[in-house]
Amino acid sequence: xxNYFEPNKIFSITSKVxxxxxxxxxxxxxxxxxxxxxxxxxxxxxxxxxxxxxVHVPSAWxxxxxxxxxxxxxxxxLIFKNKNFPLICKSLAPSGILFSIIALVTGSIWGKxxxxxxxxxxARITSMxxxxxxxxxxxxxxxxxxxxxxANKISSIIAILGLINIPIIKFSVDWxxxxxxxxxxxxxxxxxxxxxxxxxxxIMTAAFALFALLIFLMKYNTELIxxxxxxxxxx
Amino acid sequence: MINNIFxxxxxxxxxxxxxxxxxxxxxxxxxxxxxxxxxxxxxxNKKFSSLPIEKIKSAEKQKIYKEILIxxxxxxx
Numbered sequence: 001x002x003n004y005f006e007p008n009k010i011f012s013i014t015s016k017v018x019x020x021x022x023x024x025x026x027x028x029x030x031x032x033x034x035x036x037x038x039x040x041x042x043x044x045x046x047x048x049x050x051x052x053x054x055v056h057v058p059s060a061w062x063x064x065x066x067x068x069x070x071x072x073x074x075x076x077x078l079i080f081k082n083k084n085f086p087l088i089c090k091s092l093a094p095s096g097i098l099f100s101i102i103a104l105v106t107g108s109i110w111g112k113x114x115x116x117x118x119x120x121x122x123a124r125i126t127s128m129x130x131x132x133x134x135x136x137x138x139x140x141x142x143x144x145x146x147x148x149x150x151a152n153k154i155s156s157i158i159a160i161l162g163l164i165n166i167p168i169i170k171f172s173v174d175w176x177x178x179x180x181x182x183x184x185x186x187x188x189x190x191x192x193x194x195x196x197x198x199x200x201x202x203i204m205t206a207a208f209a210l211f212a213l214l215i216f217l218m219k220y221n222t223e224l225i226x227x228x229x230x231x232x233x234x235x
Numbered sequence: 236m237i238n239n240i241f242x243x244x245x246x247x248x249x250x251x252x253x254x255x256x257x258x259x260x261x262x263x264x265x266x267x268x269x270x271x272x273x274x275x276x277x278x279x280n281k282k283f284s285s286l287p288i289e290k291i292k293s294a295e296k297q298k299i300y301k302e303i304l305i306x307x308x309x310x311x312x
């Protein structure tokens with residue numbers, strides 16, 4: 001089954017998809033920004049500061065999602081010794097760290113008018129900071145260790161250990177008393193956010209996901225060409 | 236209307252700085268990754284064009300080399 005993920009087979013697809021992704025991303029982002037800034041209503045308590053949600057929440061969701069994918073693929077890469085999984089993980093990491101930094105910074109900006117402080121050492125914010133540190137350690141592991149096998153092993157261990165932090169981030173608002181409100185959007189139970197805010201939030205999440213896909217495809221092709229450059233020396 | 240969009244009921248500084256930061260980060264990461272991709276493509280082109288003809292022919296038989304070449308300048312020229 002894992003043969004379908006061989007780099008030689010998916011390079012042509014990633015190259016073609018990359019060209020269209022940027023145009024779709026720009027279109028979806030423009031629609032999302034128009035919805036978020038112009039069309040969506042003010043919050044009755046937070047007023048217009050609630051609009052920060054449209055960049056903060058998608059960033060937080062994607063940073064968690066990307067790290068989860070990296071962790072799962074790292075685990076399979078260690079077990080099945082698949083050559084392509086480390087490449088996929090390595091290519092996902094830049095957009096993942098960017099989203100986690102955006103989530104922290106925009107959260108801090110949102111915190112000032114809402115809570116009266118830029119930063120608080122509460123469970124959600126601190127666990128999110130830990131996620132950024134895991135991303136940094138993961139990327140550094142690839143940079144520090146020149147031996148590919150060793151770099152893959154160490155970065156995979158970091159990713160698998162970091163997976164423990166994901167449910168902590170998700171449920172921190174339920175387990176501990178924090179400044180953060182509990183989740184408004186639930187897959188299994190009732191969503192408490194109004195559709196006039198849910199629609200722009202969904203569009204912005206789609207735009208951010210497309211950006212993550214674009215960066216992933218570009219980075220993946222870069223890594224693949226880097227490998228083939230070394231291969232040309234051996235021809 | 237325009238004033239309202241800029242002031243955001245007095246929260247303009249927070250809302251616009253959050254959106255600006257996000258868009259600046261997106262642009263910066265896109266440019267960095269694009270630069271790395273173009274750099275690797277240039278290295279590939281340089282190495283490929285300096286190969287002897289028989290090695291070029293053998294490399295062109297491999298699908299992945301062909302795909303990289305299609306997406307880089309050699310074939311476009």
